[in-house]
Amino acid sequence: MHEKLLIPGPTEVSQEILREQSRYLISHRGKSFSDFYRGIKTKLADFFELSNYYKSAVTTSSGTLWFDIVGRSIVQENALVCVNGAFSSRFAKTIQGCGKKVDILEVDWGKAITTNMVANKLESGNYDTVVICHNESSTGVRNPIYDIGALIRKKYPNIIFAVDSVSSMAGDKILPVKIGCDVIFASSQKCFALPPGLCIGVVSERALKRAVKIPYRGSYTDLIKIFDFEEKYQTPFTPNISLLYALDKRMDLLLKETYDCVYERHLEMAKYTRDWAKKNFALFPESGYESVTLTCIKNICRKKIGSLIEKLAKRGFLISNGYGKLKEKTFRIGHMGEWNVNEIKEVLGLIDDLWKL
Numbered sequence: 080m081h082e083k084l085l086i087p088g089p090t091e092v093s094q095e096i097l098r099e100q101s102r103y104l105i106s107h108r109g110k111s112f113s114d115f116y117r118g119i120k121t122k123l124a125d126f127f128e129l130s131n132y133y134k135s136a137v138t139t140s141s142g143t144l145w146f147d148i149v150g151r152s153i154v155q156e157n158a159l160v161c162v163n164g165a166f167s168s169r170f171a172k173t174i175q176g177c178g179k180k181v182d183i184l185e186v187d188w189g190k191a192i193t194t195n196m197v198a199n200k201l202e203s204g205n206y207d208t209v210v211i212c213h214n215e216s217s218t219g220v221r222n223p224i225y226d227i228g229a230l231i232r233k234k235y236p237n238i239i240f241a242v243d244s245v246s247s248m249a250g251d252k253i254l255p256v257k258i259g260c261d262v263i264f265a266s267s268q269k270c271f272a273l274p275p276g277l278c279i280g281v282v283s284e285r286a287l288k289r290a291v292k293i294p295y296r297g298s299y300t301d302l303i304k305i306f307d308f309e310e311k312y313q314t315p316f317t318p319n320i321s322l323l324y325a326l327d328k329r330m331d332l333l334l335k336e337t338y339d340c341v342y343e344r345h346l347e348m349a350k351y352t353r354d355w356a357k358k359n360f361a362l363f364p365e366s367g368y369e370s371v372t373l374t375c376i377k378n379i380c381r382k383k384i385g386s387l388i389e390k391l392a393k394r395g396f397l398i399s400n401g402y403g404k405l406k407e408k409t410f411r412i413g414h415m416g417e418w419n420v421n422e423i424k425e426v427l428g429l430i431d432d433l434w435k436l
């Protein structure tokens with residue numbers, strides 16, 4: 080039986096999208112490709128309401144490549160990295176691995192990074208880059224990037240603000256211009272509801288001006304090389320054209336639905352899941368900072384999560400246990416991509432049934 084994916088990525092991909100990938104390939108150096116890729120970029124600019132100050136790029140990679148891009152092409156000497164979960168921790172280590180200095184602003188898993196915390200750090204430190212994960216998929220915490228972005232733009236015009244939006248962009252409302260971020264990116268297998276293998280990135284002119292000054296940017300991680308090719312509506316290396324067909328279709332569907340409605344649909348699913356969780360369990364994230372695209376639930380009744388996952392899979396749905404050290408302490412339901420609240424109600428109803436809640 081096909082198990083429908085309600086995990087925090089990869090999420091369920093529709094037949095309509097899967098079919099797009101069976102189209103014939105074209106040369107990535109030909110005019111047809113440039114025309115086609117230009118169309119995708121126009122759709123990304125429309126959907127994410129990009130001004131001319133922002134540019135998009137689609138890399139053939141998973142999201143993690145952009146940790147390296149930030150480490151290699153953006154951080155000059157010293158980054159402040161906000162850490163409150165597994166992915167932000169990996170981001171910090173990646174930047175260190177690129178030979179740059181990292182100062183970590185860390186709070187316990189489940190807690191959010193607040194604007195005040197960042198403000199205090201920035202006053203005392205000498206950072207050229209601030210890095211944060213918007214939606215920590217390991218804990219279900221959503222950090223307040225709009226407020227942090229406003230602080231940075233008001234007081235620190237030269238700081239580059241880099242955001243991992245891997246599991247929130249195109250589900251939660253992400254508008255780079257309003258956030259004031261300089262680098263933001265998301266993987267295709269999350270809210271874009273595509274197979275894994277592409278990363279959608281948006282960068283500001285400030286980011287590109289910074290990158291040009293950074294030595295040893297590598298090759299696949301060289302932001303300047305990527306954008307030299309983007310200018311020609313090409314990619315520096317052979318892209319996954321089949322996945323780009325799927326992304327093109329996805330952008331049509333997202334634009335048709337409109338971002339406001341996409342966001343409302345995700346919020347509705349999140350609210351329903353949170354209310355359900357609060358009836359029998361508790362939410363793992365600190366109140367007020369819950370993710371819109373996945374819910375991380377504290378297993379206060381000490382239920383056997385592994386056994387639930389197996390039984391639910393037999394009924395056709397896959398949810399996820401806790402991440403890493405939270406394995407049995409929490410479980411996670413991903414409600415991102417094409418799901419709607421009625422489908423979420425059905426799945427939660429099945430859990431009620433299986434656990435006799």
Ligand SMILES: Cc1ncc(COP(=O)(O)O)c(C=O)c1O
Pocket residue numbers: 087088141142143144166212214215216217243244245246266
């Ligand atoms: C918040 C976050 N950042 C980064 C990643 C890594 O993305 P990828 O697996 O596409 O490299 C993930 C993957 O789950 C994630 O959830």
